Amino acid sequence: MSDSGSDGGKWLDAHYDPVAGLYTFSSCMDLADLSGDGESRLVVGDLGSGSSGMKLKVYRGTALMSESILLDLPAGLVAFFMDLHEPRIPAVAVASGPCIYVYKNLRPYFKFTLPGLEVNMLEQDVWQQVREGQIDPLTLKEMLESIRKQADVPLSVRSLRFLSLDGSDMDEFVQLHKQQPIRRQTVITCIGTLKKSTADEDGVSCLVIGTESSDVYILDPEAFIILSKMSLPAAPTSMDVTGQFDVEFRITVSCRNGNIYILRRESDKPKYCIELSSHPVGLVRVGKNVVVGCTDESLQGFTQKGKKLWRTVLSAPIITMAAMNLPTRGFQAVLVGLANCEVQLYRDKNLLSTIKTPDVVTSICFGRYGREDGTLIMTTKGGGLMVKILKRTAEFDDRDSTPGPPLAQSVRLNVPKKTKLYVDQTLRERENGLAMHRAFQMDLSHLRLAAAKAYVKALESSLTPMSSSLTEPLKMNAVVQGLGPSFKLTLNVQNTAACRPVMNLAISFLYDESLYRMRSPYMRIPLLVPGLIYPFETFVECTSDKGISDIIKVFILHEGKSSPLLTAHINMPVSEGMTLN
Amino acid sequence: MGLLDKLSGWLGLRKKEVNVLCLGLDNSGKTTIINQLKPANHSNHLGPLSEEWKHVSQTQAQEIVPTIGFNIEKFKSSSLSFTVFDMSGQSRYRNLWEHYYKESHAIIFVIDSGDKLRMVVAKEELDTLLNHQDIRSRKIPVLFFANKMDLRDAMSSVKVSQMLCLENIRDKPWHICASNAIKGEGLQQGLDWLQEQIAQSTENNEHMNE
Numbered sequence: 207m208s209d210s211g212s213d214g215g216k217w218l219d220a221h222y223d224p225v226a227g228l229y230t231f232s233s234c235m236d237l238a239d240l241s242g243d244g245e246s247r248l249v250v251g252d253l254g255s256g257s258s259g260m261k262l263k264v265y266r267g268t269a270l271m272s273e274s275i276l277l278d279l280p281a282g283l284v285a286f287f288m289d290l291h292e293p294r295i296p297a298v299a300v301a302s303g304p305c306i307y308v309y310k311n312l313r314p315y316f317k318f319t320l321p322g323l324e325v326n327m328l329e330q331d332v333w334q335q336v337r338e339g340q341i342d343p344l345t346l347k348e349m350l351e352s353i354r355k356q357a358d359v360p361l362s363v364r365s366l367r368f369l370s371l372d373g374s375d376m377d378e379f380v381q382l383h384k385q386q387p388i389r390r391q392t393v394i395t396c397i398g399t400l401k402k403s404t405a406d407e408d409g410v411s412c413l414v415i416g417t418e419s420s421d422v423y424i425l426d427p428e429a430f431i432i433l434s435k436m437s438l439p440a441a442p443t444s445m446d447v448t449g450q451f452d453v454e455f456r457i458t459v460s461c462r463n464g465n466i467y468i469l470r471r472e473s474d475k476p477k478y479c480i481e482l483s484s485h486p487v488g489l490v491r492v493g494k495n496v497v498v499g500c501t502d503e504s505l506q507g508f509t510q511k512g513k514k515l516w517r518t519v520l521s522a523p524i525i526t527m528a529a530m531n532l533p534t535r536g537f538q539a540v541l542v543g544l545a546n547c548e549v550q551l552y553r554d555k556n557l558l559s560t561i562k563t564p565d566v567v568t569s570i571c572f573g574r575y576g577r578e579d580g581t582l583i584m585t586t587k588g589g590g591l592m593v594k595i596l597k598r599t600a601e602f603d604d605r606d607s608t609p610g611p612p613l614a615q616s617v618r619l620n621v622p623k624k625t626k627l628y629v630d631q632t633l634r635e636r637e638n639g640l641a642m643h644r645a646f647q648m649d650l651s652h653l654r655l656a657a658a659k660a661y662v663k664a665l666e667s668s669l670t671p672m673s674s675s676l677t678e679p680l681k682m683n684a685v686v687q688g689l690g691p692s693f694k695l696t697l698n699v700q701n702t703a704a705c706r707p708v709m710n711l712a713i714s715f716l717y718d719e720s721l722y723r724m725r726s727p728y729m730r731i732p733l734l735v736p737g738l739i740y741p742f743e744t745f746v747e748c749t750s751d752k753g754i755s756d757i758i759k760v761f762i763l764h765e766g767k768s769s770p771l772l773t774a775h776i777n778m779p780v781s782e783g784m785t786l787n
Numbered sequence: 788m789g790l791l792d793k794l795s796g797w798l799g800l801r802k803k804e805v806n807v808l809c810l811g812l813d814n815s816g817k818t819t820i821i822n823q824l825k826p827a828n829h830s831n832h833l834g835p836l837s838e839e840w841k842h843v844s845q846t847q848a849q850e851i852v853p854t855i856g857f858n859i860e861k862f863k864s865s866s867l868s869f870t871v872f873d874m875s876g877q878s879r880y881r882n883l884w885e886h887y888y889k890e891s892h893a894i895i896f897v898i899d900s901g902d903k904l905r906m907v908v909a910k911e912e913l914d915t916l917l918n919h920q921d922i923r924s925r926k927i928p929v930l931f932f933a934n935k936m937d938l939r940d941a942m943s944s945v946k947v948s949q950m951l952c953l954e955n956i957r958d959k960p961w962h963i964c965a966s967n968a969i970k971g972e973g974l975q976q977g978l979d980w981l982q983e984q985i986a987q988s989t990e991n992n993e994h995m996n997e
Contacts, residue, residue: 218907267904269940534879576904577814579878595908598878599915 216600226591232569238285242293246574251280278302282397286411288427301394323390326359343376362390392419403452416442436474446491460486478512488527499524518555522546528570543567558602690781691748701734708734716759723747748781802868811897813876816934819968888921901938906950928984931963
């Protein structure tokens, strides 16, 4: 009964039943005031074991209030107002297979079936022949196989079922089904609601359904006729609807081809398309933006025109997503259920809070439950039901966890006004752009040529402090220490060859003898082991007291060769000792 | 206190005035309880309600609309004159409660025994109340009404006190009463306890003053 520390004490643990036996997804959960007494109930389409035990369950508070059997697996569940009768009690629509089952006062009220699809003519002919006894099941199988390979219109479910049967069961199957006409049905993949003409909370809503045949239908809530049909390039998996049917609306649909399409009132084709790098898991609208969770463990924000705003990486794969809207506090965020037993709350790309759960959360629903506006309802993989209530005093601080642009970036720079000079220059540049570019390119070429010439000259006269000759690759640098009049000159010589030592080298200096005196103007270099740095020291004394300096040239020579391997020019510093004296 | 005031107090001519705060979540029955206490008070003067008038008090209870902000009700018992602040329990008005803590002499906290889900919310509000600086250091009596006992799935008063962890309140006199505000059951019993506590605390105060 106490609040856990991990979520910062923002949520009160109202209820947790680990063995509620509730197996469902976020699309099959809704909150609605089903009895008109101001207390919202939780309506759940329970998937049971996946093949049996599908139920429509209604919870009030902590207790199961009612349950009724569903005939098929629910693909989606919504509560919506279908008429203007008082008291205002919403109906519940459960989409399963090709049908929508509408419940009023928790009793079956209406069943809507999607219109059938076009049937393959050849297939129809073949079954006609079977009915008349002209062909046997084996021939039928052959003919259907060939139709399946070439036909534009896919086969019906019955023919596909027949093709998958073994030889022994074929006869029986044909006898059982041959009298009925062939029908091809699509199935509903997702369902949503769209307000008809008013934006009121209890306004009449149309049903919006997405089907396996890549169509989106909008149904009239009273007559259950198709008001509008739109087609998509791929089968939809989840959708978000906003707006009003009579005014303007937007249907954001994530599809099985990994794209998100945005449909609008005017056209029956998608207006915008968002191409994602990986498949979408969930789709949630926050204000005017759409937040998409992807299989690459990322959360991405888009504008309603499909412009990408941000992307953030999550710590685990996304299992489910839901919107968290708290209109009384003007708070909107996205709840993301992750595979590592966490439910994270994001406002834009900022993580606001994390709820640790004892099991992986498979469905999330946030809204008014009972009399409490901020209630979070979650079901877990193991069939548990968890209810948390947002504390009245809870506040989410929106600190930016990701390093974004620094604050200073948004400070406006004091850009000076455009001067006449600036404008003239711009005009000149605009008019003589070509000539200026040519002149620049010409000068640049000249510069490069001059640089290359100087480099070649330096190489030819071995003026560089680096020798890249194959036999004696050497590197040298020189350090002058001291204030004067005597200086210490250190030459660091390195053999840069990989494994060959260098022998028979010598160092010689060239200098103005009226200015400097050197203790040993010629030195022999011992064998140079590759890689090691050899320091050679010598002392230079400045004999002039006029405060002038000169260049000392250093040569590294190979015995028996007149041209140096390396040359270095050392700019001697002014002897400060002399000037002080 | 002047001599005359004391004298009138002893003679029972002038009743001592106390401020009582009535708190609790929305839809717990605060206004219904206060409305029940009013006619119950009148009945002391006019005699018990006759059978044909009983439905009036009941319809009264049913027509109650959610309180906005708060209501002030005054009624008298045998020894005290109560001024009750019937606060709204809706979450958007709950931040008003704390402004009245200072002037109050007693608190009535009403709980919907049938609302298991929101028991945590009631506990959260109670804890905030008891930890408030104007309440924490005072030995203010707190009366709990485990209301709506008529509901089929209502919890017992013992269970309610467990869920609210009332045993942890050690520095204040408290008492829990099972009640059914629509019929008025259990209300008088609670009020009697409250009167006793207030009388005791004023006696203590007077002793301390003397």
